[in-house]
Amino acid sequence: MYFGLSEEQQFFQESIDKFLEDTVTVDALRSYRTGEDDNLIDDVFNGLNELGLSGLIIPEEYGGLGLDSLFAISVSESLGKGVAPYPFIGSFLIAPFLINKLGSDSQKQKYLPSIANGEYRFAVALTEMTGRRIEKGIQSSKQKLSGQSLFVMDDIHSTHYLILDSDGALHIVEAEESGLEKVELKTVDITSFVSELKLDQVKTEDLGNGPGNIDAIKQAINLGRVAIASETLGASQSMLNRSVDYAKERKQFGRPIGSFQAVKHMCAQMASDLEPCYSMVWYAAHSIDHIPHEADLMACQTKAHLSEVGAFVAKTSTEVHGGMGFTDDLGLHYWFKRIGLNRQLLGSPDLLREEAAEAQGI
Amino acid sequence: MNLDFGNEYADFRNEVQSFCEQYKGIHVTGSLYSYESVMDPNEKPKIEMDYKEWQKILIEHGYHVRHIPKEYGGFGGDLDIVKNVIITEEFSKSKIPTGVGGQGIDFLVPTLLEMGTEEQRQRYIQPALYLDEIWCQGYSEPNAGSDLASLQTKGELVGDEWVINGQKIWTSTAKYAQMMFCLVRTEPEASKHQGISYLLIPMDTPGIEVRPLVDMTLDAGFNEVFFTDVRIPAENIVGERGQGWLVANKTLVHERGSLGDPNKMIRRYDKLVNLMKSEILDGVRIIDKPVYRDRLMKIHGKILALKSHGLRLLSGRLNKGQDINLGTMIVKLYGTEMRYELETLAIDVMGELGTLYNNSPHLRDNGGWQYAYMYYLGLIIGGGTSQIQKNIISERGLGLPKEPKIQGA
Known part of the structure; x- marks a missing residue:
């Protein structure tokens, strides 16, 4: 019996951590924000693809690494830790997962190898199933899609869109297709890429339309939710680590602030809340592949719980840093905002808890 | 995995x-x-x-x-x-x-196996296992709670006997116990941690008085124990003179890690779900009311986290390379605070009826919820308060500096 990440997974995490520490520095993020540096996004994209992230879960026969859900979420933990501006969850987990599950042989041949090598970039529009805020969402008729999707994930230099319509059917749309209008949305989190899509009679390609669709979509959403939770875990751990380091260094009243119980107890509470989250995220990911009857419930509760713990850690660790925590100089807010965005993606915690209640027949 | x-x-x-x-x-x-x-x-x-x-x-x-x-x-x-x-x-x-288990099996027996003499093991372990001899733990004192090592109950070696004077408090099962394992200051000249010995005291020794201590549940789950010139044989010591702190700490570590069994928590959660299904407010089941549902699900999320955490701790004990140091330290804090939150929700879902107690009409589940609501507050405090746990987590787990010592403390 072994419950945890394997040595291989930990080693893989270390290489991602190392790359992100060197590349996504606070200075680099600031230059990207102010427009002085246009290369950060491409550097991160190419560097992480080189490590194999674009093909991580794509089967080896289609040019990927063929790794499982646990591996995937161990990677997203590192991406959160290093607050990576990289479209992992939408482009390289949800899209290839669904294409691999539901695509025809020729669709798999066409898309998967090109996703794995970084040529095709999918953004995903699943809000029809995870909290639609527009009355008329997306309708399909005669191979044409019309309507609006308000919050499309991981839309950066996209070549394709994977869109869920209001009847639960999936469509692949080419980014250049006529009738498709993309409006870039700017969230607080500059490390993520969100857009709004307006569709007017856009030509589409169906992705699967059999009875297995809904299960596969649910599984993909589960994977996405747990991966987001794991990102939040990584980002939170990073904020706690920085708080502890700061509390050891920063002196007031002639002693390190970390020797005051008020500060100590804030750190201890963060650690106590975070520590069980590792196990929760691992178990949730493991259940996607191996314990299917627990997977829906675990995914909802894991993302809901991590959203709450993340919010607490984000706030508390900012407070441990005092006024500095509030500044752009220190840059702690990039993690704060990533955690804040993640909280709302693919279902906010309150909605997820309701779903969790229903999933256990309550 | x-x-x-x-x-x-x-x-x-x-x-x-x-x-x-x-x-x-x-x-x-x-x-x-x-x-x-x-x-x-x-x-x-x-x-x-x-x-x-x-x-x-x-x-x-x-x-x-x-x-x-x-x-x-x-x-x-x-x-x-x-x-x-x-x-x-x-x-x-x-x-x-x-x-x-109880204090004898959980704490005394492991201590004797590690630090006791062969005679002590032969004499005490079997009766403890078969519950023929009940043990109680004499650690806390009125002025030595969180700062246990400052305890003042005095033991003086006179001839071949220890003469003990002082007072212990929070001594559960003292009323029924035949024996007590007790921390006593035997070396008044030594520093606070080096001056303590671990003694084994028969409870029927003259000079011992046990007074029940009624707690907020109105049970007398604890006692105070008073010692006036209590004489016990010199050989009733585990470890050397002045080694008592070391001897006791081996079992305290065990106590802190042992609270918060996720299976028990899940059974309690299931009971709460049933309670929420059976309580009706204005014609609607409580479980169907979104505000209560949401609180239930928040607690459920924490329980699932702790349940998974239990697997990790088990794994860490089976696979020596896996680091569960910090993971073990948080269990007492996390488990007791969470349990209290669960019991609090149970009271709230019953509303006014949640305050009923003492065999009142309309009591639900024999008053077990209100009892547990109070009892688990006791567990947040007992066995190292939540605040002490946070000191341990931050200093030993996260490496934050200790608070400067006040002179003379």
């Missing part, structure tokens, strides 16, 4: 399962320790059995104190954590009670 214990344990699980099948529906009576009510209250007990007899059967089959050597009355099995997990799992599935 591998959640399987492997084929070598399949036979053992079968063996435990057939034992459980044999005793399904058992009701254990007469114990002063509360057996957690695992049976469905509507089910009629099939077998009634005295607690000592049940304890004996469990020890003989190796389902309790499995690794205590045969020569001291134990089963003499290997120290195999997986087997203990299988026993707990199967007993829990079949809803039959596991053996009881």
Whole structure:
């Protein structure tokens, strides 16, 4: 019996951590924000693809690494830790997962190898199933899609869109297709890429339309939710680590602030809340592949719980840093905002808890 | 990741399962320790059995104190954590009670095995295992709570006897106990941690007075114990003079890690769900009211986290390379605070009726919710308060600097 990440997974995490520490520095993020540096996004994209992230879960026969859900979420933990501006969850987990599950042989041949090598970039529009805020969402008729999707994930230099319509059917749309209008949305989190899509009679390609669709979509959403939770875990751990380091260094009243119980107890509470989250995220990911009857419930509760713990850690660790925590100089807010965005993606915690209640027949 | 214990344990699980099948529906009576009510209250007990007899059967089959050597009355099995997990799992599935521990089995016996003399092991372990001799723990004092090492109960070696004077408090089971293991200051000249000895005191020794301490649940779960010129033989010491702090700390670590069993928490959660289904407010089941539902689900999320965390801690004990140091430190804080939150919700879902107590009409589940609501506040404080836990987590877990010492403290 072994419950945890394997040595291989930990080693893989270390290489991602190392790359992100060197590349996504606070200075680099600031230059990207102010427009002085246009290369950060491409550097991160190419560097992480080189490590194999674009093909991580794509089967080896289609040019990927063929790794499982646990591996995937161990990677997203590192991406959160290093607050990576990289479209992992939408482009390289949800899209290839669904294409691999539901695509025809020729669709798999066409898309998967090109996703794995970084040529095709999918953004995903699943809000029809995870909290639609527009009355008329997306309708399909005669191979044409019309309507609006308000919050499309991981839309950066996209070549394709994977869109869920209001009847639960999936469509692949080419980014250049006529009738498709993309409006870039700017969230607080500059490390993520969100857009709004307006569709007017856009030509589409169906992705699967059999009875297995809904299960596969649910599984993909589960994977996405747990991966987001794991990102939040990584980002939170990073904020706690920085708080502890700061509390050891920063002196007031002639002693390190970390020797005051008020500060100590804030750190201890963060650690106590975070520590069980590792196990929760691992178990949730493991259940996607191996314990299917627990997977829906675990995914909802894991993302809901991590959203709450993340919010607490984000706030508390900012407070441990005092006024500095509030500044752009220190840059702690990039993690704060990533955690804040993640909280709302693919279902906010309150909605997820309701779903969790229903999933256990309550 | 591998959640399987492997084929070598399949036979053992079968063996435990057939034992459980044999005793399904058992009701254990007469114990002063509360057996957690695992049976469905509507089910009629099939077998009634005295607690000592049940304890004996469990020890003989190796389902309790499995690794205590045969020569001291134990089963003499290997120290195999997986087997203990299988026993707990199967007993829990079949809803039959596991053996009881108490202060003697949980704390004294491991201490004697590690630090005791051969005579002490021969004399004390077997009666403790079979509950023929009940033990209580004399640690806390009115002025030595969180700062336990500042304890002042005095022990003086006069001839071949220790003469003890002072007072202990929070001594559970002292009313029934035949024996106490006790921390006493025997070296007044030494520094605070080096001046303590670990003594074994028969409770019928003249000069001992036990006064029940009524707590907020209105039970007298604890006692105060007063010592006036209490004389015990000089050999009733475990470890050397002045080593008592070291001896005691081995078992305190155990105490802090042992609270917060996720299986118990899940059973309690299921009970709460049932309560919320049966309570009706303005014609609507509480469970269908979104505000209460949401609180329930928040707690459920924490329980699932703790349940998964339990797997990690187990894994860390089986795989030596896995670091569970910080993970172990948080269990007492996390488990007790969460349990209190659960009991709080139970009171709130009953509203005004949640305040009923003492066999009042309209009482739900025999008043167990209100009792637990208070009892678990006690557990947040006992065994190292939440604040002490946070000091430990931040200093030993996260490496934050200690608070500067005040001179003379």
